[in-house]
Amino acid sequence: MLIPFVIGLPFLIGAAITFTQVAIFVSSATKTEAIYAGSVAQAGGSHGGTFLYPRFRFITPDGRTVTITSTFGSTDQPYDNGEKVPVLCEPNHPEYAKVDSFQLWLTPLFLAPFGILLTGIPAIVFVAMKNRPSPPLPSRHIGF
DSSP states (O other), rough: OOOHHHHHHHHHHHHHHHHHHHHHHHHHHHEEEEEEEEEEEETTTTTTTEEEEEEEEEOOTOOEEEEEEEEEOOOOSSSSOOOEEEEEHHHHHHSSSEEGGGGHHHHHHHHHHHHHHHHHHHHHHHHHHHHHOOOOOOOOOOOO
């Protein structure tokens, strides 16, 4: 019962940390619009194929042009050339920008269920066993 709890704890902590990081980023970031500017092809994966990592270009409020490459790749080109995409960026560090999509939340959403199951189930079993009344001790009769 202790082993699943110990295994699940890092998942739960990881989910909490990554959720907090994403929430802080989203709340402090500036939303802007970027244009899809092609993809960077990289070999990889177990099938030996090529993954395409989308690149996006946007202009900061002070007029700088910034190009970012997504950390999420796929085997298909996910955007049309010139397609407009919402982007979140740090106001003081626009090079640290991410596409404003569900993908921002994938890491905490992946880790949380494992953490909840692996820590929650043993915790519930432990509480249930602790709150269960103890069986009466067998009485010893000394017969003469």
